[in-house]
Amino acid sequence: MNIFELRKHASDFRLALERLDWGSMPANFRQFPAGTCGDISDILAEYLYKQGINDIDYVSGSADNQQSHAWLEVSGYIIDITADQFPDCSDPVIVTDDHSWHQRFEESARRPAGFLDGFKSTDNMTLNITRDLNIVYKAALAYL
Template sequence: MNIVELKKHVSDFRGALDRLDWFSMPSNFRKFPLGTCGAISDILAEHLYKQGIQEIEYVSGVSCQHRQNSHAWLEIAGYIIDITADQFPDCNEPVIVTDDHTWHHRFKESVRRPAGFLNGFKSTSRPTLNAVRDLNIVYKAALACL
């Protein structure tokens, strides 16, 4: 897949998320994009897998300046894919697909793993059944808005 196709899939998915009624979603998602970057990254990864994109990594890190802040995004072949960076006051881009890592370098990497949550969860950690259920609810709702 080329970068133009990737950007289209990512932008379309963010658009679907923007159309969701977040108050009807599980409570931990209701402030989207605020505080949802990890879960939304895994949900986006599942959508990208369905589009035939492979080798997707989930990356998260802790802010170098403000240790209470963390962030998560996807990486594919050196490209950053981020659809929740606009939760931060200095970023007004709802969709980032770039090979420029400058903005994301403010977060010291703490986790890098295969992205996604279906098929046995690709993480080394095991989420609760409720967490997987919540991810599926949002994922299916987003797909319905595409």
């Protein structure tokens, strides 16, 4: 997988997300991109899997000022389509092997990305999260 393909897929997906009526989406997504980085990263991962991209890591971390953030990593490339929620980042899509901006977030979790195969629990909270992720995922796919 090369950086140009990753950037195209990430950009296409971000454009699809920008077309959504966020007021009709589940409440925890309505401030997109703010506060949605973890969920959007898992949703983007499902789209990337569908494009034939594998071995995608979900990475999250926290900064000294108690801010947290999440993004994807594939073969050493960062894929981040929500970094523009931060005042010092105006790029809606980041696909890079330069980790300098993301290094401010001390890594607290790394796991296989995605949600369709990962959430096996049957408790109500997990089922509700999976339902909400599916709503946004399917809505975005309608624009791709």
